[in-house]
Amino acid sequence: MLKDLASLIIKHTAPSRRHLTPELVLRLITPACPLWRAREEEIPFKEPFWAFYWPGGQATARYILDNGEMVKNRRVLDIGCGCGAGTIAAVKMGASRVLANDIDPYAVAATSLNAEINDVSVETSMEDLIGTNCTEFDTILIGDMFYDEEFANILFDWLQRLRGEGKTRNRLFLTIFSLNDDAKSNIQRAQLHENLCGRWTFKRKALN
Template sequence: MLRCKVSSLILQHTVLSRAHLTPELALRLITPECPLWTARAEELPFPDPFWGFYWPGGQATARYILDNPKIVENKTVLDLGCGCGAGAIAAAKMKAKNVVANDIDVYALEATCINAALNGISLTTSASNLIGEKPLKPHCDTVLVGDMFYDSEFAETLFKWLMTLKGTTVLIGDPGRHGLTQRTGLKRLATYQLPPNSCLENRGFAETTLWQLDIK
């Protein structure tokens, strides 16, 4: 019953959109056509609906996977902090062996399930807080990190933990938040110009980049 209520709220307050870097993916998002776009905090029916937006880092991650399917094909993939689930959905479409969409927010996981169904794919979800887990269980071949460097203190914790994931390909999508580009061990794989609507949503960012973390 609770899941049905969550799903109903998400469907009520989002619209189907392909106006992003990955038009191959149909995603239920909060757009300027939605009342929530301009709603005040006290008017929100959810706690912080971050999952309703397709953040630049997530767009870079999914775009790269769709263009370079070999990076996930037959791999076990974890989409960490999955948000709307685009990275996980892209990996599943590109024939990853197993995909786990992880987020500690139940609304994000339900939004991911809705979006996965829209795109005709299936995946597994996890609500566990995996950051800091050593070793990461179950082991994943590839970890996707889309736009999670939104806070400087959290970014430091996250980056240090990611550097411990030996034997794992870590892909980080980010538009350049909190000094990520100044960190060592990052290999730039691709940079994309954001479409106009994404620039509007993300004041100050006009492009987004996909990085691979070199873990020693």
């Protein structure tokens, strides 16, 4: 099944290095792709979040590539892996195991495809791991998954439980594009220590 999905992904995306991690080649929907300007009914994918390299995902992967010691020899879980950039970065930086997790089969297929393009092997899962104990992992990556208030609350409740059970040990990488008051409140509620690892500025380019 994933091979069939990969063929469709290749048909509608383009290889790109125009992002914060140019050392990674990622197949994305870019301005050069017809789908960039397509109407919703013309898109062959349902909510193709994986086809775009979101700011939080870029920041996560960039930080890992610049600070490889944070994942080296560690077991990493990439929740909501999307295009797989964080997963690929962790593998390249020497993680002992990386599991790319997403409930969208297209995201898993895209991650596998992008991993192949970047000459790395990855392990994937479509199981919903949010809410589980994740005891076999040392580091959890969560990038750009706090866009919906209801879902963000689910995530922070889970993180709070992991912290209470001693499962995190300062091993969470959360990237939030806009750290608004609600996000800060949730971080405090989950009793997570906020540590700003980096700040990146994205330029907006007008499309004709």
